[in-house]
Amino acid sequence: MDAPLVTLPREVEVINIGLPLFARSVADQGRPVQQVEWRIPAGGDRRAVAALQVLYGPRAAAIDEANAEVVRRLDRGVPVLVDVATAGDVVPDFGDRTILHCGPPIEWTRVCDPLRRSIRAAVVAEGWAGDVAAAHRLLEDGVIRLEPANHHGVVVPMATAIGPSAPVFVVVNQEGGTRAFAPINQGPGDVAWFGRETDAAVERLRFLRDVAGPMLRWIVRRAGPIDVLSLASQGIQMGDDIHMRTQAATNLLLRNLLPWIAEYDGPGRVEFARYVSGNHLFFLNLAMAAAKSLTLWAEQVEGASIVTSMARNGTDFGIRLPGSDRWYLAEAPPVEDALYYSGYGPQESARDIGDSAVLELVGLGGPAAAGSPAVAAFLGGTMRDAIRATEEMAQICVGESSRFKLPTLDNRGTPVGVDVRRVVELAIRPKINTGILHVSQGIGQVGAGVATAPIGCFVDALLALAGPGS
């Protein structure tokens, strides 16, 4: 027998860098293998790589220091609910004949169908038009000004649009002094924030203004101030992600408010109780206002690479960095990893919409997926799928929450502080747990799922941060 040309080793142990395919085939053959995650930085985009070299190179120390302060503010601010008030009375620079809408700035002609309907419903609820057709003409004629809610310290979920008579939660960040606002959640069903403009949808807006708002104002002034994120952190321990699911936090809040609900002697107590009993997303808007009060504080820090605005109007997806008003835009993505109501699917689905992605910036929503069986249902069904989503977010985040703790990960904090450098370098984009609206017929919600942020706006933000010299 001839001697072998090559002497094969008797034992093989492999370290594989990059494509996991090779590692898997070694493992399949029963040998030990260490997989090292590695990908081509920024997908090989040369301008982005050059920017990263600057931002991870000479400027890294300054950015890291700014980022640490941004994360501290996102993590340590203490937003408390202090009041419920009429938007026009408390929101800065609301202006006449103005509707605040979700997402980055947009002209009427580019507004998507569900948001158009919601804006028209708000115009009718304000009494500026007798019906949605008349409202449409006012909007076409440019008589009504459209303003991004985000430019006024306000955040609104899904396709919400509000006029000055809408009641808003007033949330103050006790550490940073920043104030933020969000309207009262409109609840499920035939409602404008889901892109409906029926009489019932308009009526719900009037109910919030005339019944729920005054009653909540009476209650909050007696029960408050309420530490919003203390409730959120308990919710996280109870399977909420505080975005797609706010069931536990809603219920905790309502049990806290129960004595005042029972005591309230004004009109509509029973009507309000029925509305809130049927609305497990009641806490959503409050959590958003709390998150916004944190990002408003964080965005005062100059020179950081952490995203402090992330919002969608159904047409554009936009982000902003601290110390600047500039939006970096990309096309709003579709919502994937979705579960649809019976009879609907991707073809009937509007694009990702709403300001609720502010939650993903402070450690809620996508970053908290690992704690939420309800979110896991959208990501493959098991807690392992949900844990993977949180771990992916951790790769692009700078810090960990000291208040939102995940039991499934040994009480590790949720990832906080989305760093545009990491997003672009790793080409891992934030995931946002969200609802899905019908694209064109005003049918309302047709499902829910997970949207993945588009990469373009992160690359643009990165290039701008690096400056023209890079």
Added chain:
Amino acid sequence: MDAPLVTLPREVEVINIGLPLFARSVADQGRPVQQVEWRIPAGGDRRAVAALQVLYGPRAAAIDEANAEVVRRLDRGVPVLVDVATAGDVVPDFGDRTILHCGPPIEWTRVCDPLRRSIRAAVVAEGWAGDVAAAHRLLEDGVIRLEPANHHGVVVPMATAIGPSAPVFVVVNQEGGTRAFAPINQGPGDVAWFGRETDAAVERLRFLRDVAGPMLRWIVRRAGPIDVLSLASQGIQMGDDIHMRTQAATNLLLRNLLPWIAEYDGPGRVEFARYVSGNHLFFLNLAMAAAKSLTLWAEQVEGASIVTSMARNGTDFGIRLPGSDRWYLAEAPPVEDALYYSGYGPQESARDIGDSAVLELVGLGGPAAAGSPAVAAFLGGTMRDAIRATEEMAQICVGESSRFKLPTLDNRGTPVGVDVRRVVELAIRPKINTGILHVSQGIGQVGAGVATAPIGCFVDALLALAGPGS
């Protein structure tokens, strides 16, 4: 160099049976090891081994068939809350001048301190005595009859004692037709079910009778029937074990009832709202009544080896098997794996007490530990510790719940159906998540923890089931 006397193998792979110590030392040396769980059956008790030989031998098929039916009933019964009523009006054979107490039958002279106080408080609340001293004399004189709540289809948590005027939840098992009852939870603080007999504790009993009972009756008759275990199964997904922690299920129930709470126009609406707002164990008693309605159905099956009563009066720990009224008793154990309120410890702690262990028989409490961060805190702090507790229960249970699903275990059902054969064979005793009362001074709750059932009553039940022939 001499040849070695023994040729050592170059690779060692070990299968270790029994004591895990050996397996660990192999693993510590970096070699593969398979640990096989094995212990001496029944700890080597010859009578028990003989009984097991009969019950796992010639009679195994008949017992397994009976057990399957018992598990089906525990798992598939549908307990619904249909009413809140005065105990004396609805509880079978309540009798005059009778107090129902937790646990197996017991004479006054053997009753532990916290239960004595609770009984005296109930006697005063009934108006049979002007104060607790007078109540004490009536009890010493045997004028008042003590009856185990369990003998009347009633279950009561901790040191609860009730007279005929107490309001009770009426729960009907829609599948099996069995009815069970539980009083309204007394809430935290200065309360009789924690072994207090102050004026405030008596006042709370009167409040439940005069305010909460009538109001809940009005509400339940409008809102009901309410599927109790549907709420419990949602609670499990939200971190409740539905014994030590019922926060999520309580809140779900209250949000469901909110419209009627707001609508109620009788006296005490605000007082009731304050009481229930501060009571996160409100759901506990309701879950117990639901569990009891299942065990009442299951215990109609003859010849099974699955425990259908498990209750403690603070002196004795007792179990019963289907088809028989006989209690098998052992000394009530201390509560271990405990967290104490500041200033207290094991030396001030009463023994394990209450009927709430009925929950552990239907897949709640200990069997549901793996889903509960709150319970994990008592078992070592991590979800792994809690998962271990559930896995241990699974070893002594015959089935898995089809409704209580644990997200942390890929939605596996909680273990259901404690088989005395397995308990004795493996010497693994059920664990019960429970509170701890002060042993002697009427101080109330001093902590919470996990009690491990004593083995003696299981051995006695096993021997009785095997019969004198074994």
